[in-house]
Amino acid sequence: MPRDELAAWLRLLLTPQIGPVSARHLLAAFSSPQAVFDASISARTAVVGEREARLLAVEPAELAGHVDATLVWLAEGADRSVLTLADPLYPRALLEAPDPPLVLFAQGQLALLGASAIALVGSRSPTPQGRDNARAFALEFARAGLVVVSGLALGVDGAAHEGALEGLPPGALGSTIAVVGTGLDRVYPKRHHALAHRIAQHGLLLSECLLGTPPLPPNFPRRNRIIAALARGTLVVEAALQSGSLITARLATEMGREVFAIPGSIHSPQARGCHALIKQGAKLVETAQDVLDELFWGAGGAARSLPGKSGVTAPAPGAAFELAANDVPATPTTPTMPAASTDPLLDALGFDPIGLDALSARTGLSSADLSVRLLDLELSGQVARLPGQLFQRRGAA
Incomplete structure (x- = not known):
């Protein structure tokens, strides 16, 4: 992105009293941030009011520093980008949101x-x-x-x-x-x-x-x-x-x-x-x-489509989250709630947090015996120790 274009977008962000709604109104009226700042105060006043129009005429003192820092950051990696509302790569899913960001900073894929x-x-x-x-x-x-x-x-x-x-x-x-x-x-x-x-x-x-x-x-x-x-x-x-x-x-x-x-x-x-x-x-x-x-x-x-479901349709081609057509059923392994175990103590624990006294009453075991058994189960990853001297069985994941 050229420096002057980047500077115009960041200036729009940094101008006081210009929130995202006013900024979008200005962009709709003048097509670009550069055009917003090139317009006369009277032309801007017709869109956002006189006070905001005059504030837009004053360049924020911190603007040059932000522009320089952003350009340096972009130069440090080819995986770094700045996307604006006018960028064709700006995610359509966000454009459909009620309050899309004017500018996005991205790093990665x-x-x-x-x-x-x-x-x-x-x-x-x-x-x-x-x-x-x-x-x-x-x-x-x-x-x-x-x-x-x-x-x-x-x-x-x-x-x-x-x-x-x-x-x-x-x-x-x-x-x-x-x-x-x-x-x-x-x-x-x-x-x-x-x-x-x-x-x-x-x-x-x-x-x-x-x-x-x-x-x-x-x-x-x-x-x-x-x-x-x-x-x-x-x-x-x-x-x-x-x-x-x-x-x-x-x-x-x-x-x-x-x-x-x-x-x-x-x-x-x-x-x-x-x-x-x-x-x-x-x-x-x-x-x-x-x-x-x-x-x-x-x-x-x-x-994929599910014929048994009514009132719901798969996303249409060309939508913001465009998908390939394929009716192959999914077969991933998914986490499930574990069934009863062969360990009586795990079965007695259930899946709610429980203290030693309650567990002792439930199992008939002494607190000393329970502490030893619970430590073994904790070390094996089957039981978690919670704050307040509580214990909880961990489900399969």
């Missing part, structure tokens, strides 16, 4: 923006089972040819990206998109630095934030609309009632996307958000195949 995707989101502090579920579902989605979109946060997001990378099909460009709430020259949280590097190599990092933007709280709810818009559906793995994941689910619903939720224990605060979504009409899912069936997604990354 840009072609993934045109692929069919599923958003996978959830708690930053999931239970061990929730983390396992996120990884396992994402792995199966990737194996089936869906791109997994998430937000690179701790917990469910990180596990989703890791599972998608693990399930990357041979020869595929990538399997996951991380939409972040900082500039792409920063990684937040820092412990995901190595994960972000892997995503840049085998997926795509995406942000609407200018380079140098720190992890400011308002940026994260805003990035959720991008996550929801890029995907054909959103799966919430675990979420408390005040979780930001519910924002993503609401935005997905408003955009006409599917919303899925994995149920959990009625005693777990991390399951209450999912249960609330299910009460509101989200589809309860137990396996990755449940989601693939709802999305009419067949093996090898292909849309």
